[in-house]
Amino acid sequence: MDDHVLARRLADSARDLLLRLRRERTDLEGAELGREGDRRAHALLVSALGEHRPEDAVLSEEGGGVPDGARSGRLWIVDPLDGTREYRDRERHDWAVHVALADGGEVVAGAVAPASGRTHDTADPAPLPEPRRRTRPRVAVSRSHRPPLVDALAEVLDVELVPMGSAGVKAIAVCTGAVDAYVHDGGQYEWDSAAPVAVARAAGAHASRVDGSPLVYGNRGASIPDLLICRPELARALLDALSATRATK
Numbered sequence: 001m002d003d004h005v006l007a008r009r010l011a012d013s014a015r016d017l018l019l020r021l022r023r024e025r026t027d028l029e030g031a032e033l034g035r036e037g038d039r040r041a042h043a044l045l046v047s048a049l050g051e052h053r054p055e056d057a058v059l060s061e062e063g064g065g066v067p068d069g070a071r072s073g074r075l076w077i078v079d080p081l082d083g084t085r086e087y088r089d090r091e092r093h094d095w096a097v098h099v100a101l102a103d104g105g106e107v108v109a110g111a112v113a114p115a116s117g118r119t120h121d122t123a124d125p126a127p128l129p130e131p132r133r134r135t136r137p138r139v140a141v142s143r144s145h146r147p148p149l150v151d152a153l154a155e156v157l158d159v160e161l162v163p164m165g166s167a168g169v170k171a172i173a174v175c176t177g178a179v180d181a182y183v184h185d186g187g188q189y190e191w192d193s194a195a196p197v198a199v200a201r202a203a204g205a206h207a208s209r210v211d212g213s214p215l216v217y218g219n220r221g222a223s224i225p226d227l228l229i230c231r232p233e234l235a236r237a238l239l240d241a242l243s244a245t246r247a248t249k
């Protein structure tokens, strides 16, 4: 099984486990349900990676820190449950499982398995749909950690902000054309963005830091606090507007 197919199978298995857990464990609510989901999906992913890729390092939101030498070698970066807040609410479907592989600091494979709808991956990526004739670009933004930078962006560029949970779900929204961009700032970790970046790039989208610099994985501390994923034809305009916004902050 190649890395792309493995990423997809693991993300799908963990997503199925999380859906089953939420359906069957009606005794669990709120934070307890989120914790149990995080714990069980993490255990599944780490055990399967140990079986299929015993030589590779693993970085998980629920695991220990960044392994030594992670920046130069092969590093699986997983978020067993992205959008934990949304998962706790049985009515919501904006959460996902992320599985990505970085090699030498670059993401090279990945999958995002959302609670509903199809898994997006690097094994069989669908290209971005043709640009729609919209007057205002739609920009996905965190619903619970809304960055001031994005509100400031909306003051210099005529965009519609679309709040939703989960970085992976927002990246998929770019891939399907439901939105044109996803902008984040103010804090995030490598497991939040690695798989979303892998699948968005495989579909032909632009992905970078908000200042246009490259996304490099396997860093000590695992922090990558900001992110821009967007349709390629919007990248220049958004980067220029973000630069103008940051200059006036």
Ligand SMILES: Nc1ncnc2c1ncn2[C@@H]1O[C@H](COP(=O)(O)O)[C@@H](OP(=O)(O)O)[C@H]1O
Pocket (backbone or CB within 6 Å): 061, 079, 081, 082, 083, 084, 085, 141, 142, 143, 144, 145, 164, 165, 166, 167, 185, 186, 187, 188, 189, 192
């Ligand atoms: N300011 C911040 N600091 C740290 N993590 C943040 C953050 N803003 C968003 N995140 C994380 O990024 C992921 C996507 O966020 P959001 O759903 O708000 O868009 C979530 O991961 P988890 O759900 O895996 O904890 C969330 O915790």
